[in-house]
Structure formats: structure tokens, C-alpha cells
Amino acid sequence: MKINIYSILKPTNDDFDKIIKEFIKMSSKYAKVEVHYIFNKEIAKAQTIGDKDAQEIYTKTYLPLLKGFNVALDVLGKQVDTYAFSKLIEDKNEINFFIGGAFGFEREFLTKCDNVISLSNLTFAHKVANVVLSEQIFRSLCIQNNHPYHK
Numbered sequence: 001m002k003i004n005i006y007s008i009l010k011p012t013n014d015d016f017d018k019i020i021k022e023f024i025k026m027s028s029k030y031a032k033v034e035v036h037y038i039f040n041k042e043i044a045k046a047q048t049i050g051d052k053d054a055q056e057i058y059t060k061t062y063l064p065l066l067k068g069f070n071v072a073l074d075v076l077g078k079q080v081d082t083y084a085f086s087k088l089i090e091d092k093n094e095i096n097f098f099i100g101g102a103f104g105f106e107r108e109f110l111t112k113c114d115n116v117i118s119l120s121n122l123t124f125a126h127k128v129a130n131v132v133l134s135e136q137i138f139r140s141l142c143i144q145n146n147h148p149y150h151k
Helices: 017-029 041-049 051-065 082-089 106-111 126-144
Strands: 004-010 031-039 069-079 094-099 113-118
Touching: 017 031, 017 126, 031 126, 041 051, 051 094, 051 106, 069 106, 082 094, 082 113, 082 126, 094 126, 106 113
Parallel strands: 004 031, 004 094, 069 094, 069 113
Antiparallel strands: none
């Protein structure tokens, strides 16, 4: 199983990244998990112009990456518990998670994804969302493989 996490975010090497890398390392016995931070000049410029322009650029950036099973994280998505999340990613060869930029996603992009979920009713900073998502991926893989982490 290959799991990609795509996030509209400037790459850094901070404490959040260390936590994310630790969850990726722990997940590696069950799946190959990679995090891809995407932030280019076009995204930077669009975010200063306005929400619609930024959303269009996010869609343009992410559309070529839609392959396998695609899940967008969006405030309007369905909230799932850990067991439902585990079932969501079960028996998939390639899963792509998409975390939008500061202005969220265009509805057009969300309709192209296989599933749209919300991590919480709360709004998280992108780095926090990446940590929560990477931990839930590891927890779900543990559930699927009867590893005691989840207990």
C-alpha cells in the first residue's frame, strides 16, 4: 500500500515535521507513506489575490495527482471515527490525501475525489492537520494489522 499526503504548505524542518516523520517511520512496516508539501510562485501569488483565485490554483496543482483512491480533507466533509477511517483506507493500493490551502477547495475538485472527510469541527493549522492525519493513518494501519497501539 502506498499513501501520499499532499499539502499546500511551504516545506519546513520544525518539530511538527519530526512528529510526522516518526509516524511515517512507524507506519513503514505496513505501508509506504510520503508527505508532499507543495508551494510554488503561482500558489503564493494567488493567495494574495483572493480566495477564488487561490482555490483555482489549488485545483490546477492537485488535478494531475488524482490517481488511485483520492480523499480530500475539507471542513464540509463527513466526520468519521478512527474505525471508519481505517475501513476507508483498507484494501487500497494507492491512497492520496489532499489538504487544501488557506482558502480550502473548489467544489469542482471535491467532486473529483472518491471521498471527502473532515478531521474535526475545529479548524487546524496545516501542520497540525498533517500531524493528526499521519497519526490516524498509523493508528488505522495498526487496527488493520492487530497491532496493540490502538488500545
